[in-house]
Amino acid sequence: xxxxxxxxxxxxxxxxxxxxxxxxxxTLLKNCIEKFxxxxxxxxxxxxxxxxxxxxxxxxxxxxLRPNIKRGDFGEDEVDLMxxxxxxxxxxxxxxxxxxxxxxANDVKNYWNTHIKSRLKKPKEQHNDGEPSKxxxxxxIKPQPRTISKSLKLYSNIQSHATHNLTTSSNIGIxxxxxxxxxxxxxxxxxxxxxxxxxxxxLFDDRENEIHDEVGWPFGGFLAEEDGLDVVKDVDNDQxxxxxxxxxxxxxxxxxxxxx
DNA sequence: AAAACCTCCAACCGCCAAGCG
DNA sequence: TCGCTTGGCGGTTGGAGGTTT
Numbered sequence: 001x002x003x004x005x006x007x008x009x010x011x012x013x014x015x016x017x018x019x020x021x022x023x024x025x026x027t028l029l030k031n032c033i034e035k036f037x038x039x040x041x042x043x044x045x046x047x048x049x050x051x052x053x054x055x056x057x058x059x060x061x062x063x064x065l066r067p068n069i070k071r072g073d074f075g076e077d078e079v080d081l082m083x084x085x086x087x088x089x090x091x092x093x094x095x096x097x098x099x100x101x102x103x104x105a106n107d108v109k110n111y112w113n114t115h116i117k118s119r120l121k122k123p124k125e126q127h128n129d130g131e132p133s134k135x136x137x138x139x140x141i142k143p144q145p146r147t148i149s150k151s152l153k154l155y156s157n158i159q160s161h162a163t164h165n166l167t168t169s170s171n172i173g174i175x176x177x178x179x180x181x182x183x184x185x186x187x188x189x190x191x192x193x194x195x196x197x198x199x200x201x202x203l204f205d206d207r208e209n210e211i212h213d214e215v216g217w218p219f220g221g222f223l224a225e226e227d228g229l230d231v232v233k234d235v236d237n238d239q240x241x242x243x244x245x246x247x248x249x250x251x252x253x254x255x256x257x258x259x260x
Numbered sequence: 261a262a263a264a265c266c267t268c269c270a271a272c273c274g275c276c277a278a279g280c281g
Numbered sequence: 282t283c284g285c286t287t288g289g290c291g292g293t294t295g296g297a298g299g300t301t302t
Contacts, residue, residue: 018272019271020270020296021271039288042286058288058289059270059271060270063270063271091292092291093291094290094291109292110268113268113269113293114269
């Protein structure tokens with residue numbers, strides 16, 4: 001269904017339609033996805049009879065039409081989780097959204113930019129009045145986007161999932177603990193989802209404690225503005241590193257290997 | 261009442277990585 | 282190896298609706 005907030009600046013002269021989606025278009029897209037499933041986005045416009053580009057179809061489905069999408073304000077727990085995840089992951093909206101049920105990357109990004117970003121700026125502005133700055137440096141963990149070695153035993157058991165994606169890379173250094181598993185890389189069956197989530201939970205908890213020890217303030221809640229967190233320093237410019245710290249204590253192979 | 265300003269968020273854009281021939 | 286296609290992501294835009302002046 002088209003919403004009250006719409007772009008109306010689409011170009012009617014072009015072949016591919018742009019701008020706000022109509023209820024009719026939504027229905028066509030929904031029917032198409034229900035019939036053929038997600039994926040093969042280049043075929044979707046044709047299959048659905050839509051005069052839209054593949055990207056537009058995909059975006060509309062992922063951000064609006066997909067079932068179980070939560071609407072409305074973010075709850076306090078969701079905001080709390082978002083803050084925690086953002087401290088760990090930075091602007092990895094897709095990863096963050098993957099850990100907040102029912103929320104899309106676009107939702108999270110919009111919420112962050114409109115509600116949280118502005119709040120985080122406030123303490124910084126107050127520092128201009130001569131007060132000593134309480135800037136805190138935080139290491140943002142930058143996971144590599146969804147890469148996993150094909151050689152992993154796991155791979156043969158991973159299948160395409162409706163709302164999760166998997167890509168592969170053949171140049172991951174196994175001996176260097178460079179396994180890269182993001183929350184939206186989901187092995188099937190659900191057992192392995194749980195394992196990965198458990199792993200992430202442990203990882204987040206450990207990292208929180210680590211940061212707590214380092215900087216002396218607790219992790220989570222609305223601590224950012226309360227504790228004067230106004231500088232988020234990205235100290236890891238290497239986009240290819242999964243985390244800023246080695247995964248030594250957890251063997252991802254063991255974690256992810258599947259008993260046949 | 262209306263103009264100016266602000267907030268929100270759907271949608272677009274450009275880029276990147278992987279797959280494939 | 283190279284170029285093209287596709288899927289996916291983060292950054293940004295711009296318009297509707299709300300609020301303030």
